[in-house]
Amino acid sequence: MKIYVIKKIALLILLLFGITLITFTLTKALPGDPVYNMVGERSSPEIIEKIRKEIGADKGIMRQYIGYVSLLAKGEMGRSYHTNRKVLDDIIMKFPNTLKLAAGAMLIAVPFGVLFGFISALKKNMMIDRFITGMSIAGLSIPVFWSGLMLMLFFSLKLKLLPPSGTGDISYLLLPSITLSLPAMATLVRVTRVTVLDVMNMPFIKTARAKGISERSLNMIHIMKNALIPIITVIGLEFGSYLNGAVLTETIFGWDGIGRFTMEGIIKRDYPVIMGCIIVGTLVVVLINFLVDIIYHYIDPRVRIHGTDR
Amino acid sequence: MIQRLKVPFINISVVLTVLLAFSSCSSRDRLEGHIYYRLSANPTTLDPALIVDVPGGSISAKLFNGLVKLDENLNIIPDIAERWEIKENGTVYIFYLKRGVLFHNNQEVTATDFKYSFMRILNPKGRSPNTWVLEKILGARDYIGGKTKDIYGIEVLDKYRLKLKLEKPFSPFLNLLSMTAAYVVPEKEVEKWGEDFSSHIIGTGPFILKEWKHNNELVLVRNNNYFSEKAKVKGIVYRIIPEDLTAVTEFELGNLDVITIPASEYSKYSNSPEWGKLISSMDGLNTYYIGFNCSRPPFDNIKLRKAVTYSIDIKKILRTFYEERGRLAKGPVPDILRKWEMTFATGYEPEKAKKIVEEERMKGRAINFYVTADQEVIDIAEIIQSYLKKAGFNARIKQLEWSAYKSAINNGEADIFWLSWWADYPDPENFLFPLFHSSNHGASGNRTRYTNMEVDRLIENGQRAESHVEKNYYYMNAEKIISEEAPWVFFWHKKDFTLRQPYIKNYRIYPIYSIDKGTEVSF
Numbered sequence: 053m054k055i056y057v058i059k060k061i062a063l064l065i066l067l068l069f070g071i072t073l074i075t076f077t078l079t080k081a082l083p084g085d086p087v088y089n090m091v092g093e094r095s096s097p098e099i100i101e102k103i104r105k106e107i108g109a110d111k112g113i114m115r116q117y118i119g120y121v122s123l124l125a126k127g128e129m130g131r132s133y134h135t136n137r138k139v140l141d142d143i144i145m146k147f148p149n150t151l152k153l154a155a156g157a158m159l160i161a162v163p164f165g166v167l168f169g170f171i172s173a174l175k176k177n178m179m180i181d182r183f184i185t186g187m188s189i190a191g192l193s194i195p196v197f198w199s200g201l202m203l204m205l206f207f208s209l210k211l212k213l214l215p216p217s218g219t220g221d222i223s224y225l226l227l228p229s230i231t232l233s234l235p236a237m238a239t240l241v242r243v244t245r246v247t248v249l250d251v252m253n254m255p256f257i258k259t260a261r262a263k264g265i266s267e268r269s270l271n272m273i274h275i276m277k278n279a280l281i282p283i284i285t286v287i288g289l290e291f292g293s294y295l296n297g298a299v300l301t302e303t304i305f306g307w308d309g310i311g312r313f314t315m316e317g318i319i320k321r322d323y324p325v326i327m328g329c330i331i332v333g334t335l336v337v338v339l340i341n342f343l344v345d346i347i348y349h350y351i352d353p354r355v356r357i358h359g360t361d362r
Numbered sequence: 363m364i365q366r367l368k369v370p371f372i373n374i375s376v377v378l379t380v381l382l383a384f385s386s387c388s389s390r391d392r393l394e395g396h397i398y399y400r401l402s403a404n405p406t407t408l409d410p411a412l413i414v415d416v417p418g419g420s421i422s423a424k425l426f427n428g429l430v431k432l433d434e435n436l437n438i439i440p441d442i443a444e445r446w447e448i449k450e451n452g453t454v455y456i457f458y459l460k461r462g463v464l465f466h467n468n469q470e471v472t473a474t475d476f477k478y479s480f481m482r483i484l485n486p487k488g489r490s491p492n493t494w495v496l497e498k499i500l501g502a503r504d505y506i507g508g509k510t511k512d513i514y515g516i517e518v519l520d521k522y523r524l525k526l527k528l529e530k531p532f533s534p535f536l537n538l539l540s541m542t543a544a545y546v547v548p549e550k551e552v553e554k555w556g557e558d559f560s561s562h563i564i565g566t567g568p569f570i571l572k573e574w575k576h577n578n579e580l581v582l583v584r585n586n587n588y589f590s591e592k593a594k595v596k597g598i599v600y601r602i603i604p605e606d607l608t609a610v611t612e613f614e615l616g617n618l619d620v621i622t623i624p625a626s627e628y629s630k631y632s633n634s635p636e637w638g639k640l641i642s643s644m645d646g647l648n649t650y651y652i653g654f655n656c657s658r659p660p661f662d663n664i665k666l667r668k669a670v671t672y673s674i675d676i677k678k679i680l681r682t683f684y685e686e687r688g689r690l691a692k693g694p695v696p697d698i699l700r701k702w703e704m705t706f707a708t709g710y711e712p713e714k715a716k717k718i719v720e721e722e723r724m725k726g727r728a729i730n731f732y733v734t735a736d737q738e739v740i741d742i743a744e745i746i747q748s749y750l751k752k753a754g755f756n757a758r759i760k761q762l763e764w765s766a767y768k769s770a771i772n773n774g775e776a777d778i779f780w781l782s783w784w785a786d787y788p789d790p791e792n793f794l795f796p797l798f799h800s801s802n803h804g805a806s807g808n809r810t811r812y813t814n815m816e817v818d819r820l821i822e823n824g825q826r827a828e829s830h831v832e833k834n835y836y837y838m839n840a841e842k843i844i845s846e847e848a849p850w851v852f853f854w855h856k857k858d859f860t861l862r863q864p865y866i867k868n869y870r871i872y873p874i875y876s877i878d879k880g881t882e883v884s885f
Contacts, residue, residue: 084765088772091491092414094786094796094807098506099493106489134406136557142576201607209611216611217603219578306603308577316404321765
């Protein structure tokens with residue numbers, strides 16, 4: 053386990069190095085100049101040059117990159133070109149909101165997605181299976197922009213049950229969480245259904261059934277446990293992506309998360325913000341994958357994370 | 363099996379019930395006596411030195427004051443200066459400050475604070491993009507360039523008297539001093555917070571910044587020690603809601619008191635007997651236009667520029683697509699600032715356009731039409747494209763996001779582009795000098811790269827003029843030449859519309875955000 057963790061950390065450092073270098077180069081190669089966004093509609097070439105110098109944009113890309121990496125080494129992420137606020141402070145402030153939203157969405161998506169997928173597999177080709185499959189296709193194809201607005205109109209404007217926007221307690225969290233959970237739930241339904249159907253056709257299930265094991269324990273222990281690996285993989289991927297922010301959902305519901313922050317950074321070519329968000333995003337994805345690996349280790353004895361048992 | 367399936371469904375309903383039980387009502391817990399406004403984006407900063415966006419400017423007007431300000435009729439009136447004298451052919455301004463004006467930290471405002479605030483904008487090591495506001499002061503350019511350590515044009519005569527000397531006469535100078543960049547800030551607080559001053563704002567205004575939850579909301583509370591008319595509301599809450607439809611929902615639920623009506627909702631509210639009477643409108647100080655790149659073919663040719671103008675039925679677009687949310691533009695200067703007669707230089711004459719296109723051998727030749735990725739702009743661009751096609755032009759729309767778009771048009775990459783200009787201050791000069799003077803090509807405002815020495819001379823004369831009559835004479839002649847030479851297709855001056863709740867009293871909108879100090883509105 054220790055070796056595995058060390059390996060992962062070494063890999064993470066390499067990954068961060070590679071990702072920052074690629075992102076830095078790509079963002080700099082994009083058309084558009086951050087200074088034009090900072091100076092408004094009227095500014096002389098001298099002032100533009102002065103500001104460019106001030107933010108270090110007058111130096112070559114490699115020098116800028118080295119400057120940024122040395123800043124990171126000091127535990128800083130620089131200041132936003134536009135707000136002049138420390139990027140790290142903003143990320144620390146916004147990340148808990150993103151975490152809440154992602155957790156809220158997964159708390160809804162995982163139980164319902166797995167449950168409906170399981171039912172759908174057990175009731176293959178029956179009415180309920182067709183209904184659930186249809187709903188999951190809808191869940192995947194309806195954009196969150198539309199579903200979010202519909203939920204808002206219904207729960208906020210018609211029923212007056214939930215606040216339409218803002219960042220706050222659970223009442224503010226419900227609508228964006230439900231909106232964000234729909235595509236993840238739909239994916240989980242489909243993955244669970246396919247995996248469960250696969251497992252159901254395996255010889256050991258027939259053996260178990262022949263041995264007279266009750267349907268309930270067959271479903272819960274033999275089928276479900278064996279179907280868990282791909283399901284957990286999907287959960288990990290979805291959760292990781294949500295932790296990197298959900299731009300549309302956060303925009304519709306005015307939720308102050310990493311997604312909106314990143315998007316604003318990209319639109320304004322606010323490089324310190326873009327870089328900060330990407331670094332945090334990378335860390336999050338690596339961490340989630342690490343957790344998923346550990347979960348694999350516990351639910352499937354065939355998977356050994358140190359790789360010496362086989 | 364049906365029996366077994368009941369269990370999960372019961373679980374689902376239990377979870378939903380629990381979730382809803384946790385939730386509160388859709389109406390927010392409002393702060394008593396506070397008025398709720400919407401902002402579509404988080405203000406970039408509230409530091410007057412750095413503000414370039416409207417949300418930041420609009421809020422800072424309630425937190426800060428300058429020497430002078432604008433009244434609702436766009437006249438310059440005293441703010442912290444109780445009076446001023448203009449001497450030496452309009453090159454020397456002496457301001458007499460009101461006594462007892464306090465910053466929010468109870469420190470008195472003196473002439474030294476103004477000198478500090480102005481020098482901070484012009485600081486060679488600073489990154490203020492607003493230096494142009496004060497660079498007319500004698501010695502300012504040398505100071506920005508790091509050649510001197512003081513600005514000899516700014517002199518503190520005593521605690522309550524400030525002398526400003528200009529390089530040369532500049533008739534809109536007082537207008538410049540009403541802008542955000544000329545607000546006074548307290549030296550001690552600025553030095554204490556440094557780059558974080560924006561989050562710890564201390565000004566002199568009728569409101570005090572209480573809380574700023576970035577990307578969520580800003581709360582301002584009334585300044586009870588304000589030196590002028592005090593606010594009638596206890597405070598202002600600005601809620602940051604990026605999505606228009608969400609803002610409309612919030613408004614209809616009573617969570618917002620005033621909203622700017624989104625274009626998509628305009629007809630719904632204007633046709634409603636209930637809401638229609640609660641709409642306020644204002645003729646905006648802006649001009650929407652298509653700009654030509656006048657520095658290279660094909661649009662260095664006046665005839666072709668005119669052909670584009672002839673080919674578009676602007677009146678029809680304004681009436682149908684734009685639902686009359688603007689007034690037709692006769693030239694670059696908005697009609698409410700224009701003190702002279704002006705007629706339309708060109709109109710919709712498609713046959714004339716076709717003829718010119720044939721004569722100039724432009725038929726089918728591709729021209730790049732740059733637009734931003736805003737949906738309304740794209741719709742307008744497509745309408746224009748179809749008109750141009752009828753005349754024989756082959757306009758290719760190129761959508762770019764704002765940052766790339768600005769780079770492209772500043773660098774002269776577009777043949778034609780769609781843009782608007784909004785007033786910094788209410789003077790025709792603001793619609794002529796930055797946009798058409800040959801010294802301002804590119805990012806300084808003249809993105810069409812229009813060059814006409816006669817226009818340059820007329821604008822410069824207008825800037826130096828001592829009387830309004832003289833000033834208007836020069837500006838009128840400059841505008842007439844510009845209108846004739848058509849570096850722009852002049853579209854319209856957009857109107858602003860806001861909608862308020864029935865219980866909101868004394869609310870009005872102003873042509874320039876800095877006029878609104880937020881003191882009049884009440885419940």
